[in-house]
Structure formats: C-alpha cells, structure tokens
Amino acid sequence: MSRRLLNFLLPLGTGVLMVGIWYAIRHGLSEDMKFLLPTPDEIWAALAANSESLSRATLNTTKGAVLGFGFAVVISFGLALILSLSNLIRASLYPYLMILQMMPIIVIAPILVLWVGAGLNSVVIITFLICFFPLVVNTTQGLISTDRNLVELFRMYRANRWQETFLLRVPAALPYFFTGLRIAAVLAPIGALVGDYTAGSSAGDGGGLGFQAIIYSSQAKYPALFATAAVTCVLGFVFAGGVHILSWLSLSKWHDSYHRSDT
Amino acid sequence: MSVPPIVAFTNVVKRYGDGPVVLDGVCFDAAPGDFISLIGPSGCGKSTILRLIAGLSPVTSGSLTIDGRTPEAAAAELAFVFQEPTLLPWLNVGHNVEVAQQLRGVPAPARAAARRRALELVRLTGRESAFPRQLSGGQKMRVSLARALTLEPKILLLDEPFGALDEMTREHLNEELLDIRQQQAWTTFFVTHSVAEAVFLSNRIFVMSANPGRIHREVQVDFPYPRTEATRRSRPYHDLVSEVSRLLRSVEST
Numbered sequence: 001m002s003r004r005l006l007n008f009l010l011p012l013g014t015g016v017l018m019v020g021i022w023y024a025i026r027h028g029l030s031e032d033m034k035f036l037l038p039t040p041d042e043i044w045a046a047l048a049a050n051s052e053s054l055s056r057a058t059l060n061t062t063k064g065a066v067l068g069f070g071f072a073v074v075i076s077f078g079l080a081l082i083l084s085l086s087n088l089i090r091a092s093l094y095p096y097l098m099i100l101q102m103m104p105i106i107v108i109a110p111i112l113v114l115w116v117g118a119g120l121n122s123v124v125i126i127t128f129l130i131c132f133f134p135l136v137v138n139t140t141q142g143l144i145s146t147d148r149n150l151v152e153l154f155r156m157y158r159a160n161r162w163q164e165t166f167l168l169r170v171p172a173a174l175p176y177f178f179t180g181l182r183i184a185a186v187l188a189p190i191g192a193l194v195g196d197y198t199a200g201s202s203a204g205d206g207g208g209l210g211f212q213a214i215i216y217s218s219q220a221k222y223p224a225l226f227a228t229a230a231v232t233c234v235l236g237f238v239f240a241g242g243v244h245i246l247s248w249l250s251l252s253k254w255h256d257s258y259h260r261s262d263t
Numbered sequence: 264m265s266v267p268p269i270v271a272f273t274n275v276v277k278r279y280g281d282g283p284v285v286l287d288g289v290c291f292d293a294a295p296g297d298f299i300s301l302i303g304p305s306g307c308g309k310s311t312i313l314r315l316i317a318g319l320s321p322v323t324s325g326s327l328t329i330d331g332r333t334p335e336a337a338a339a340e341l342a343f344v345f346q347e348p349t350l351l352p353w354l355n356v357g358h359n360v361e362v363a364q365q366l367r368g369v370p371a372p373a374r375a376a377a378r379r380r381a382l383e384l385v386r387l388t389g390r391e392s393a394f395p396r397q398l399s400g401g402q403k404m405r406v407s408l409a410r411a412l413t414l415e416p417k418i419l420l421l422d423e424p425f426g427a428l429d430e431m432t433r434e435h436l437n438e439e440l441l442d443i444r445q446q447q448a449w450t451t452f453f454v455t456h457s458v459a460e461a462v463f464l465s466n467r468i469f470v471m472s473a474n475p476g477r478i479h480r481e482v483q484v485d486f487p488y489p490r491t492e493a494t495r496r497s498r499p500y501h502d503l504v505s506e507v508s509r510l511l512r513s514v515e516s517t
C-alpha cells in the first residue's frame with residue numbers, strides 16, 4: 001500500500017476506533033449517569049441548537065486570538081532584533097522575559113480586568129502574554145545562529161548593518177522563527193479561551209468561547225459544553241494549519257527540514 | 264620602467280591580538296596579471312595573507328598596498344572565493360550570483376547582465392532557478408566563483424576553492440578557471456594544498472614555511488598560457504611538480 005494512503009487511513013482508523021469506544025462506554029453507563037458523556041450525535045445536535053451563541057462566541061474568541069497572536073509576532077520580532085544585537089542586552093533582559101512567562105494567568109487576569117476592563121482588551125493581552133515567550137526565544141536564537149562563513153562573506157563585501165540584518169540574519173532565522181510560530185499558533189486559541197474564561201465579559205460583544213463555557217456549565221447544558229470544546233479544537237487546527245501553510249510557503253523550496261527522505 | 268606592482272608586501276608582520284607571530288617579514292610584489300599560488304604546511308599563514316589583502320584583518324607592522332592604496336581603500340577592486348561555497352541557501356542560483364553586486368549597491372536591472380555573463384563563464388546557464396541544495400559540490404563552487412566574477416575584480420582571491428572536490432572535477436574546474444582568466448584579466452592569489460594544481464595554474468608559486476610563516480622560496484612557472492590537458496602530460500610539468508613537492512617536503516619536515 002502506498003505510504004500516502006497509509007498516512008490517511010491510519011488516523012482515520014484510530015478515529016473510528018475511538019468513536020466506537022466512546023459509544024460503548026456511553027452504552028455501559030446507567031441511565032442516570034448518561035448525562036456525563038453525551039454521544040457525538042447529541043453534541044452535534046447541541047452545536048446546531050446553540051449555533052447562534054456559539055458562532056458569536058467563536059468569532060469573538062478568534063478575534064482575541066488573532067489580535068493577541070499578531071501583536072505577539074510583531075513585537076517579539078522587534079524585540080528579538082534588539083536582543084540579537086549583543087550578549088549584554090540579552091543578559092540584562094532575559095531574566096525578565098522568563099518572569100513574564102512564569103507569571104500565572106489566573107493571577108494576572110484580575111489585575112488586567114482592573115487596568116483595561118473585562119472583555120476583548122484583557123483577552124488580547126493574555127493571548128499575547130502566552131504566545132510571546134516561545135516566539136521571542138526562538139527568533140532570537142535564529143538571529144544569533146547565522147553561519148559564520150556567511151557573515152564573513154557579507155563583511156568581505158562591506159555590507160552595511162541594514163544589509164547584514166535583512167539580507168542575511170533575518171532570512172537565516174526563518175526556520176527558527178517558524179518553530180516559535182508553530183508553538184504560538186497552538187497556544188493562541190487556548191490563550192484566548194483562558195483569557196475569556198478568567199477575564200471575559202458578556203458586556204458589549206457578548207463574550208467568547210470561554211465565557212460561553214461558563215454559561216453552559218451553569219445551565220447544566222453539558223452537550224453544549226462538549227460542543228464548545230469541539231469548536232475550540234477546530235479553531236486550534238485552523239491556526240496550526242495556517243502556520244503550517246505559511247511555513248511551507250517560505251521554507252519548502254530551500255530548507256532541509258522539508259527534504260528529509262528526498263531522493 | 265617596469266609596471267608598478269598591484270599588490271606590494273613590505274616586511275609584513277602579522278599577529279592576531281597578542282598571539283604568536285603568524286607572518287614574519289613577508290615581502291613580495293605582484294605584477295598585474297600574476298597568478299600566484301600559495302602552498303605550505305597547515306597553519307603557515309596562507310589564508311592570513313588573503314585576509315590581509317582583502318582588508319579583513321590589519322597588518323601588525325610593515326606595509327601592504329593594493330594599487331598604491333591601503334587594503335580598506337582598495338576593497339572595491341577585489342573579490343574573494345572562500346574554501347566553502349558560502350551560498351545563501353534561501354536564494355536560488357541567480358540571486359546568489361547577484362549578491363556580491365547587491366551588497367556593493369549595484370541596482371537590480373544592472374545586475375542581470377553581469378549575472379548572465381558570469382553564469383555563462385562557469386557553464387551554469389539555465390540553472391538560475393535551482394536552489395543550492397539541488398546542486399553538486401562542484402556546481403556550488405562554480406556558483407560561488409560566478410558570484411565573485413560578477414564584480415569583474417582586478418584582484419581575485421581564492422582560498423582552496425576546489426579542496427573538497429574529487430580529482431577529476433578539480434582538474435576540470437582548473438581548466439575552466441584559466442579559460443575565464445583569458446576573458447577577465449585578474450591578478451590572482453590562489454591557496455592550495457595540491458602541488459599539481461599550483462603548477463598547472465600559476466606563473467609564480469610561493470612555497471611557505473610555518474612557525475613563523477615566511478615565504479620560503481618562490482618558484483617561477485614559465486609554461487605559456489593557455490594551458491591544457493597536454494600541459495599536464497608534458498615532461499617539464501612533471502619535473503616541476505616533483506621539484507615543488509620536494510621543496511614542500513623539506514619545508515614540512517623542519
């Protein structure tokens with residue numbers, strides 16, 4: 001069987017198996033416990049029944065995730081350029097970046113609510129905080145790992161600082177940048193959801209998926225809660241997929257990571 | 264009256280920082296059009312001589328002039344081919360060849376003609392859109408050479424450019440190099456570990472000794488250019504190769 005077909009059939013098989021187990025467990029539960037695990041078709045029905053509130057929440061969460069992720073990409077890139085300038089700058093700033101990463105969101109959220117109010121603003125900042133660290137660390141590593149021979153070549157032809165940065169260091173850092181981007185893309189929807197859960201608000205735009213989850217759970221709408229989880233997964237896949245496509249577009253022609261078993 | 268030298272070393276001493284003396288009292292004049300090979304034990308300072316000429320590192324004492332100027336002032340006159348191809352992996356062959364001009368500030372439309380000519384010289388026409396990972400070692404080296412040629416330099420510095428290649432490819436590229444030299448008359452400095460290559464290419468060979476690095480002996484090679492496969496089979500060629508090899512062995516055993 002061809003490798004490609006196998007790559008497609010294997011995960012499909014695993015999926016079918018898991019759904020089978022799912023139904024089996026559900027079947028085994030006693031009547032008064034069945035609410036604990038809705039079946040896929042019940043979840044699908046809940047999705048349809050709550051489509052209006054879910055799609056609004058999805059839109060809001062997507063907005064928060066995209067904005068937080070976008071700001072994190074742009075600002076981390078700028079900071080990485082500064083950090084790559086010297087060891088001294090790195091040594092003086094790295095500890096604080098670590099602290100930024102280590103601060104628990106649960107604690108920051110109420111402070112942010114105090115400062116910028118509950119809702120989108122807080123969600124964007126929390127997403128930003130979650131995405132920022134892997135981006136800045138990877139991009140900086142990439143910018144300082146340029147092949148010494150290539151740097152020498154640029155010095156030889158009297159390249160100015162601008163040329164050395166944008167014709168050499170930045171393109172050479174792209175594979176590292178995309179490593180950070182892949183991690184951040186998976187974190188962004190989760191960050192927006194957590195942000196919404198801890199600092200969301202139904203005021204104004206009506207809140208995102210995290211806020212919606214709080215509502216469903218308080219109303220004991222368990223299938224809808226599962227539907228919310230499913231929508232979050234889809235959002236995560238869209239983000240990760242988008243970054244994979246971007247990465248493929250910018251690296252596949254030249255980078256070895258795309259040509260492992262090439263013949 | 265003789266032509267003024269294009270490269271003049273007078274009692275050049277070089278040490279890196281406060282390390283040991285790497286080059287000690289190096290003296291020579293290179294006339295325009297000379298093809299000078301530097302040969303000698305590892306660490307004797309061959310690459311250092313090229314780096315001094317390129318202005319990548321300053322001389323410690325003595326004087327070095329390029330075309331009557333300091334190496335820094337004459338930087339625009341020369342091109343350097345490193346031991347590694349040092350291509351930018353994210354650029355295709357065409358763009359890689361243009362990089363040297365790009366860094367020198369030549370605008371894009373003006374670069375195209377020089378790129379085409381250089382690729383033709385190294386016989387890589389039609390491979391413009393290939394990426395470095397799709398090329399063989401010899402082809403990469405030719406791209407690196409083409410990149411240097413786009414500058415039509417007065418002085419071409421080559422640091423063991425064919426060191427990593429097999430004998431056949433190397434001989435082939437040697438002939439190509441001399442062909443191209445017919446069309447672009449550089450003064451050439453060529454570092455190599457291969458005596459045969461040095462004799463085939465050069466009109467002057469500097470045999471160097473190490474610790475500290477000195478020019479131990481200069482050997483003149485008088486075979487007329489163009490040199491071909493027939494030169495390689497000739498008796499005088501073989502005699503000279505053995506003579507230089509003997510010199511090199513005597514230097515390396517001390």
Ligand SMILES: Nc1ncnc2c1ncn2[C@@H]1O[C@H](COP(=O)(O)OP(=O)(O)OP(=O)(O)O)[C@@H](O)[C@H]1O
Nearest residue numbers: 279280282285303304305306307308309310311312
């Ligand atoms: N950047 C540097 N800093 C300090 N010492 C250096 C530097 N570059 C070279 N050296 C020293 O200078 C000496 C000559 O080095 P160089 O690279 O010129 O030798 P080489 O003749 O080219 O040797 P090889 O044939 O191995 O390439 C060596 O002892 C080396 O350790």
Ligand SMILES: [Mg+2]
Nearest residue numbers: 309310311422
């Ligand atoms: Mg060397």
